[in-house]
Amino acid sequence: MNALVQGLAALGGLRDRDTLDTELVRLVVRHAGLGVTRAELIRVLGDGDEQRYLALATMRHDQDQPTHDVLWSDWTQLPHLMDFPLRVRAFEKGRAVQEDQPAPVAVLPMGTRDGLRILLEVTSAKPLSPRRVDLLQSVLLAYQNLLGLLDYGERDSLTELLNRKTFDGAFFKATADNSSTPPEGVDERRESGRIAGGVWLAVLDIDHFKRVNDTYGHLIGDEVLLLLARLMRNNFRFYDQLYRFGGEEFVVLMRCDDASHAEIALERLRRRVSDFAFPQVGSITVSIGVSQLLPNDTPSSAFGRADKAVYYAKEHGRNRLCNYQLLVAEGHLTEQAADEMDVDLF
Structure with missing residues (x-):
């Protein structure tokens, strides 16, 4: 737990979105104490049947560094969200959902005031208990608050475009x-x-x-x-x-x-x-x-x-x-x- 608290404190000092994304999944994999084997932070794009996802950061427990999709990606090459039913359920229900086959997976949704839609998908050795899901939700809430602080400093106060x-x-x-x-x-x-x-x-x-x-x-x-x-x-x-x-x-x-x-x-x-x-x-x-x-x-x-x-x-x-x-x-x-x-x- 101390490692998780220290990791959250370290996130608070970051001022770059890409680094914040990669350090979040590193924190979940390395320090959450949940037996996580893989974590992926996903941004949902588009509407309806054309909803797709962009991987902001992905890390397995056997990796040294997280990976990510390139922001300048061809829309047609991004995977359809509908091809991942558990992600669709989490996105539509607005709460964490889990399944145990073929491996225990939990998906937690997050929304921001400007409509940014983000999912955290976690694969673990064993199914996560409700208490551990709540712990992950708290980590994601801290991440959401940090994004809000970055938005405050990076956005024009009138138009909310980048400043x-x-x-x-x-x-x-x-x-x-x-x-x-x-x-x-x-x-x-x-x-x-x-x-x-x-x-x-x-x-x-x-x-x-x-x-x-x-x-x-x-x-x-x-x-x-x-x-x-x-x-x-x-x-x-x-x-x-x-x-x-x-x-x-x-x-x-x-x-x-x-x-x-x-x-x-x-x-x-x-x-x-x-x-x-x-x-x-x-x-x-x-x-x-x-x-x-x-x-x-x-x-x-x-x-x-x-x-x-x-x-x-x-x-x-x-x-x-x-x-x-x-x-x-x-x-x-x-x-x-x-x-x-x-x-x-x-």
């Missing part, structure tokens, strides 16, 4: 995952399902947003920001990372096969925004600039390129999408050295 201070870490993680060599700890079962191609950074800026605030007031302006954030969530995939950088400026970090796929997603958002009837305000448009991440890129350089594309869009009619690399190739912009493009993001 600016989390961008650098996500940027370098995305560029590391973009290498041809799978990162250590990746679950090789679905390594072939990783999204190929590259990573793109897009900057979105609401056109004439100051006019909205001046005409309708800041409460209506905040409502516009909230509704735009909702349109963004509905437009992009579960692993695309959405940020509010402050004011009317938003950022998307996305992995795509090629530039055309990135532009299709961004153009779809641009149209949805322009077609949406914002209460009291009516029509709102956005200007979007996008740039592919380059080898040895930095957050400031990548942001600077996309931002230049936004300025070009605003100077040439607004309500349009501009690709920085294409603008340079066509002679509309001049390629600049990275140190000339550095901007102070913080």
Whole structure:
């Protein structure tokens, strides 16, 4: 029990979600004192018959390090939740469920305020007693509380998109995952399902947003920001990372096969925004600039390129999408050295 308490205390000092996930399953396998032979932390994605799962962390008792699925995974390669009846039961009932064949397995569900759906599946040498299930539920509750604290520090208070201070870490993680060599700890079962191609950074800026605030007031302006954030969530995939950088400026970090796929997603958002009837305000448009991440890129350089594309869009009619690399190739912009493009993001 002392090892479990010490392990929970150590979890409280973690500030990285991936590390928190892996250390949770390590704690359950190594220190829970439950005879656990395998633990897997699962995120449920999608709805209805298209519900699938992504393994956030998996560990067997004979492993030194947990493994995990790559976040940038092809949706069609993720397993269907319905193929795992015990997980479906736990998810639907909202409480822990167990079965003893072919080996004792318990599945415990967890929900968070933003709709994140997580399951902890534990395989053990013997069936878990109700007291031991309660112990695991307490561990999962501590994990849930830690996620809530991370959310508080990482989310924009108005839109609940990721905030600016989390961008650098996500940027370098995305560029590391973009290498041809799978990162250590990746679950090789679905390594072939990783999204190929590259990573793109897009900057979105609401056109004439100051006019909205001046005409309708800041409460209506905040409502516009909230509704735009909702349109963004509905437009992009579960692993695309959405940020509010402050004011009317938003950022998307996305992995795509090629530039055309990135532009299709961004153009779809641009149209949805322009077609949406914002209460009291009516029509709102956005200007979007996008740039592919380059080898040895930095957050400031990548942001600077996309931002230049936004300025070009605003100077040439607004309500349009501009690709920085294409603008340079066509002679509309001049390629600049990275140190000339550095901007102070913080």
